[in-house]
Amino acid sequence: MSNDFLQMHLKAVMSCLVIFLYKVHTTKAGQFFSSGHTNNWAVLVCTSRFWFNYRHVANTLSVYRSVKRLGIPDSHIVLMLADDMACNYRNPRPATVFSHKNMELNVYGDDVEVDYRGYEVTVENFLRVLTGRLPPSTPRSKRLLSDDRSNILIYLTGHGGNGFLKFQDSEEISNMELADAFEQMWQKRRYNELLFIIDTCQGASMYERFYSPNLMALASSQVGEDSLSHQPDLAIGVHLMDKYTFYLLEFLEEVHPASQANMNDLFKVCPQSQCVSTPGHRTDLFQRDPGSVLITDFFGSVRKVEITKDTINLTSPVEPPIQRSGSGDIQIESLTYVDQLPVAEIIHQKPKQKDWHPPDGFILGLWTLILLVFFQTYGIKHLKHIF
Amino acid sequence: SATFTPAPAPAPARDQFQEELVIRPLHSGDIYASFQFRTLWDTDFLQERQKKVSHYRLFPKSLGQVLSKFSVRELHISFTQGFWRTMQWGQPFIPSPPGAELWVWFHHTVSDVDGNWKELTNVLSGIFCASLNFIDMTNTVQPSASFKPLGLGNATDHRFLRYATLPREIVCTENLTPWKKLLPCGSKAGLAVLMKSEKLFHSSFHSQAVHIRPICQDEQCTSKAWELRQTLNVVFDHYTSGQGKKEWSLFKMFSRTLTEACPLASSSKVYVDITDNPELFELSPATHLLSRAVVLGDRRTYSVYDLTRAETFGQLRSFNLLLRWKGDNMLRPLLHAERYVAGFGLQTGEIHTVIYNNHPYRAFPVLLMDSVPWYLQLYVHTLTVTSKSRDNKPSYIHYQPAKDRHRPHLLEMLIQLPPHSMTEVTVQFERALLKWTEYTPDPNHGFYVGSSVVSALVPSMVAMSTNFTQDQPLFSSFVPVKEESSYFVRVYTEPLLVNLPTPDFSMPYNVICLTCTVVAVGYGSFYNLLTRTFQVDEPSPPLAKRLANFIRRIRGVPLLA
Numbered sequence: 001m002s003n004d005f006l007q008m009h010l011k012a013v014m015s016c017l018v019i020f021l022y023k024v025h026t027t028k029a030g031q032f033f034s035s036g037h038t039n040n041w042a043v044l045v046c047t048s049r050f051w052f053n054y055r056h057v058a059n060t061l062s063v064y065r066s067v068k069r070l071g072i073p074d075s076h077i078v079l080m081l082a083d084d085m086a087c088n089y090r091n092p093r094p095a096t097v098f099s100h101k102n103m104e105l106n107v108y109g110d111d112v113e114v115d116y117r118g119y120e121v122t123v124e125n126f127l128r129v130l131t132g133r134l135p136p137s138t139p140r141s142k143r144l145l146s147d148d149r150s151n152i153l154i155y156l157t158g159h160g161g162n163g164f165l166k167f168q169d170s171e172e173i174s175n176m177e178l179a180d181a182f183e184q185m186w187q188k189r190r191y192n193e194l195l196f197i198i199d200t201c202q203g204a205s206m207y208e209r210f211y212s213p214n215l216m217a218l219a220s221s222q223v224g225e226d227s228l229s230h231q232p233d234l235a236i237g238v239h240l241m242d243k244y245t246f247y248l249l250e251f252l253e254e255v256h257p258a259s260q261a262n263m264n265d266l267f268k269v270c271p272q273s274q275c276v277s278t279p280g281h282r283t284d285l286f287q288r289d290p291g292s293v294l295i296t297d298f299f300g301s302v303r304k305v306e307i308t309k310d311t312i313n314l315t316s317p318v319e320p321p322i323q324r325s326g327s328g329d330i331q332i333e334s335l336t337y338v339d340q341l342p343v344a345e346i347i348h349q350k351p352k353q354k355d356w357h358p359p360d361g362f363i364l365g366l367w368t369l370i371l372l373v374f375f376q377t378y379g380i381k382h383l384k385h386i387f
Numbered sequence: 388s389a390t391f392t393p394a395p396a397p398a399p400a401r402d403q404f405q406e407e408l409v410i411r412p413l414h415s416g417d418i419y420a421s422f423q424f425r426t427l428w429d430t431d432f433l434q435e436r437q438k439k440v441s442h443y444r445l446f447p448k449s450l451g452q453v454l455s456k457f458s459v460r461e462l463h464i465s466f467t468q469g470f471w472r473t474m475q476w477g478q479p480f481i482p483s484p485p486g487a488e489l490w491v492w493f494h495h496t497v498s499d500v501d502g503n504w505k506e507l508t509n510v511l512s513g514i515f516c517a518s519l520n521f522i523d524m525t526n527t528v529q530p531s532a533s534f535k536p537l538g539l540g541n542a543t544d545h546r547f548l549r550y551a552t553l554p555r556e557i558v559c560t561e562n563l564t565p566w567k568k569l570l571p572c573g574s575k576a577g578l579a580v581l582m583k584s585e586k587l588f589h590s591s592f593h594s595q596a597v598h599i600r601p602i603c604q605d606e607q608c609t610s611k612a613w614e615l616r617q618t619l620n621v622v623f624d625h626y627t628s629g630q631g632k633k634e635w636s637l638f639k640m641f642s643r644t645l646t647e648a649c650p651l652a653s654s655s656k657v658y659v660d661i662t663d664n665p666e667l668f669e670l671s672p673a674t675h676l677l678s679r680a681v682v683l684g685d686r687r688t689y690s691v692y693d694l695t696r697a698e699t700f701g702q703l704r705s706f707n708l709l710l711r712w713k714g715d716n717m718l719r720p721l722l723h724a725e726r727y728v729a730g731f732g733l734q735t736g737e738i739h740t741v742i743y744n745n746h747p748y749r750a751f752p753v754l755l756m757d758s759v760p761w762y763l764q765l766y767v768h769t770l771t772v773t774s775k776s777r778d779n780k781p782s783y784i785h786y787q788p789a790k791d792r793h794r795p796h797l798l799e800m801l802i803q804l805p806p807h808s809m810t811e812v813t814v815q816f817e818r819a820l821l822k823w824t825e826y827t828p829d830p831n832h833g834f835y836v837g838s839s840v841v842s843a844l845v846p847s848m849v850a851m852s853t854n855f856t857q858d859q860p861l862f863s864s865f866v867p868v869k870e871e872s873s874y875f876v877r878v879y880t881e882p883l884l885v886n887l888p889t890p891d892f893s894m895p896y897n898v899i900c901l902t903c904t905v906v907a908v909g910y911g912s913f914y915n916l917l918t919r920t921f922q923v924d925e926p927s928p929p930l931a932k933r934l935a936n937f938i939r940r941i942r943g944v945p946l947l948a
Binding site: 049 | 442468505506509510512513514516517518520521531532535536537538539540541543555557558559560561564565583584585587588589603607608609610611752754782783801827828829842843844866867869875892
């Protein structure tokens, strides 16, 4: 009987082990395919203008730098900077934006492409980029061409308050508007999953109103708290970064394209001892468990490679036929350059033939008045003398 | 049996690429470096019988598609940071105004020029990462006599020309990055390796431009070729700003040295202006190759370094040029212009444009083009042109008044400048009050007015050559020369920064708060007093009393109070 018991016990242990191994295998494989996205996009916005808001531009550029380093190409990043700090006349080191004091790290780099700059960064343009309702002549680099399999990272920084974010000191976006924009994106299937990070004062108020699925949000401070800036540089004269993004950058510098760090590590970035404010996050609208979401699902663009063993035949290039011999006989006379300042021609220039426009309302009214007065004075019987 | 011979494959359109760098030491101790990259392509985008061009080699595809889609005959776009100081630095090889400037000649087959212009500015804003989409009808003009095409062609109907300038536009690394990507070798080989943004933008003048035009393919000029010129002009002022000695090297200027020419370039040369040598400076490594060219009316001598030859790089495989200064020299340009705003207060003002003719005995005509935004309302009856304190009547005036929120002012005048004189053009204006939504987020900075353009044929001391050769250095072949005795030059004045009457933007909030308080407290209380009636209300009695009253009612006994 003890033998039977032992055998049964052994079988139980074996089956448990098998199930355990199977589970581990599926989670690893499951993890690889569970993200469900095929491309990554990033929308990075700095909403502040003026030189003393240098730190907001540095915040945005440090996230841009990390996102580019981890693999998202410039064509998939929409970078919006409300003011130019790098080539600002107050900058003692032109074409640089530093994030660490003593000018250790230049986050502007040599290869930056800003899509919306200066006065173009408005609430309207930001919402149009998110929802995709842009005028037809907008170039590709200014569009967010995401589809239903895109993971989008949205990063906002600037000055904000309870329920709003200030754009360029002249307009605001409210948390309801942002939530509605995300809902529009969901209805049009413009994202698969969306990570929203905001670094402003009372940032948590901005994600309170979200109601669309598959959204995860992080903020640098709770309602009623201010986000603080990190450290000034005495040579440049302004604060270089905000505390939350500074520690976020330090965290992201450790991440490489193959790293397995997940969202729970991101939630632990900048605890209250370092940040003074309490960072918050919101995951109730997100379907997957944050512990299984990799950082590179949003910050990197890990492309899945398909290996094929078939050979592919490339077609030979098509040469366009040039009919030069046919046209050469017609054009015998040589072409000339135009005179740059033909004085005689300019002086005797005939006035331009303007396009005919129907007479303006004022002229018509004036003529009507004149005719009315004439016929009033002289009576209608004089009409036959005219016609 | 017949033999079948396949037709010979047609030769693809030939294209070639040349690059050069010209270094001109300025007499003030600064250094002027001018890069020019030229791609020449024997094809015609606009020829109707030819199939669409689809094979691009050296010519960048993004620009080629723009040219064919919008039927562009000529395109000139420049981004400049800083102002070119003509009095101290002489004339530049390629002039440009501060900010962004775009002028385009469209093909005569285009039916809707304005629509094409609007789309073209949007597409270019995406290509160059600049906010060129702010170019619209309120800052576009059609000059009637200035900006004749620099390329081939005979029809010059100015209905197909559009000119716009954005004086506020900033140039930074994000504009340099896509500009460098248009080069065949990118920034990896050739002269473009010297373009490091941290050094290029730490200068007193930086201008990058793209010029596309059709030119003669050969000396007989029977067919056209497309020329794309990318130019970058920069003036380093480390000496005058007190940061260095009067000693220059390529490494000091660009923090790089040259290691090889671009493999796709047919010619790659560095020219150093040594006309004022040997008294002015000392050049090393020495070279025996010299080139003489007549440029901007002056015969200059240049030392030439050919980067396609391996011996230029020496044993270290790196080419670093060194200049050591010895003396000073003065240079007086013949034509020079400046502009400023006079007056006080926020209602009226006066624009003064001053043009100097420094030629000792020759008078020549200049064409002045002014494009003023509609919110500075010009009073043309106050326009005066005086030379040597006497009235100078222009021989041609073209004035197109502004239409509020639609069109800017355009004023073009052909003025004869007497020799050795100063001509002053003044016009009064009134500042408009904009609608509160039309102000920029930082209205107290002011509003910019674009530079005036002065185009002139300046008499030249030295005869210019009108022959067109393929081996001409690029810096002397930008403007086509039609006659020997004068050269064409374009001078840009400073842009203006004017303050418009700015409202206090915090006032709407204050007014709303005050009004709501007054309404709520004052009117609200008054309304309540008038319309509210008061009634006496008995409070409901406690439970014990209610029970007692109930029992009393049953008994028929009078109730409690």
